[in-house]
Amino acid sequence: MTAPLIKICGLSTTETIEASLDAGASHIGFVHFEPSSRHLSLDDAARLRRCVSSDRKAVLLLANADPHTTATAIDRIRPDVVQFHGRETPEWVGLVRQQAKVEVWKAVGLREPATLKRAGKWKGKVDRLLYDAPAKALPGGNGEAFDWNWLSDHDHEIDWGLAGGLTPENVARAIRTTGAPLVDTSSGVESAPGVKDVDLIRSFCEAALQS
Numbered sequence: 001m002t003a004p005l006i007k008i009c010g011l012s013t014t015e016t017i018e019a020s021l022d023a024g025a026s027h028i029g030f031v032h033f034e035p036s037s038r039h040l041s042l043d044d045a046a047r048l049r050r051c052v053s054s055d056r057k058a059v060l061l062l063a064n065a066d067p068h069t070t071a072t073a074i075d076r077i078r079p080d081v082v083q084f085h086g087r088e089t090p091e092w093v094g095l096v097r098q099q100a101k102v103e104v105w106k107a108v109g110l111r112e113p114a115t116l117k118r119a120g121k122w123k124g125k126v127d128r129l130l131y132d133a134p135a136k137a138l139p140g141g142n143g144e145a146f147d148w149n150w151l152s153d154h155d156h157e158i159d160w161g162l163a164g165g166l167t168p169e170n171v172a173r174a175i176r177t178t179g180a181p182l183v184d185t186s187s188g189v190e191s192a193p194g195v196k197d198v199d200l201i202r203s204f205c206e207a208a209l210q211s
C-alpha cells in the first residue's frame with residue numbers, strides 16, 4: 001500500500017511546523033476560527049505559512065466564514081488548500097474553488113453510514129472530502145473518532161481523507177481498517193488543548209508511515 005498523506009492541523013509555532021515537516025507531514029493546517037484555542041490571526045497565519053516548504057501544502061481551515069473573511073484570508077495567507085469545516089454548501093465551496101483557483105476540501109461529519117451515500121453532492125465541487133466525527137462544541141478538532149468500519153468497504157467517488165480522534169496509538173489501525181489515503185490529526189498530537197507536542201507529532205507520523 002502507498003504511504004498515506006499526513007496532515008497535522010492547528011499548528012501555531014515554527015518549532016511544531018518544522019517537526020511536522022521533518023517527520024514527513026505532507027500538509028500543515030492553520031485554523032482561522034475565533035472560538036477555537038487553535039485560532040490564528042491572519043498576520044500569524046501568513047507568517048507561519050511561509051515556513052511550509054514548496055514541496056508540502058499549507059491548509060487554511062475556515063468554518064462558516066463569511067465571503068469577506070474567506071476572500072481576505074485566502075488573499076493574505078495564500079494557502080495551497082482551503083479546508084471548509086462548517087455548514088458550507090456545495091455551491092459555496094464550488095464557487096470558492098472556481099474563483100480563488102485553490103484546492104478545496106470539505107469536512108463531512110459522519111453521524112451514521114447513510115451520510116456517506118449523500119457524499120455525491122460534493123462531486124465536482126471539492127478536491128477532497130475529509131471524513132470526521134460529527135460537530136460538537138467545535139465544528140471539528142474535538143478529538144472524537146467515529147466508527148471506521150463505515151468506510152472499510154465504501155466505494156469512494158471523490159478523493160478523501162480520515163480525521164477525528166486519530167492518535168499515535170490508533171492511526172495505523174485506522175489506516176488498515178479504512179485504507180485512508182490521507183490522515184489528519186490535531187488533538188491527538190497535543191499535550192493540552194491547542195498546545196502541540198513535537199514528540200507526539202513524530203510518533204504519529206512514524207506510525208502512519210509504517211502502517
Ligand SMILES: O=C(O)c1ccccc1NCC(=O)[C@H](O)[C@H](O)COP(=O)(O)O
Nearest residue numbers: 009036140141142143164165185186187
Ligand atoms: O481545530 C479546531 O479548533 C477546529 C475548529 C473548527 C473547525 C475545525 C477544527 N479543526 C479541524 C481539525 O483539526 C481536523 O481537521 C479534524 O477535525 C481532526 O481533529 P481531531 O479530532 O482533534 O484530531
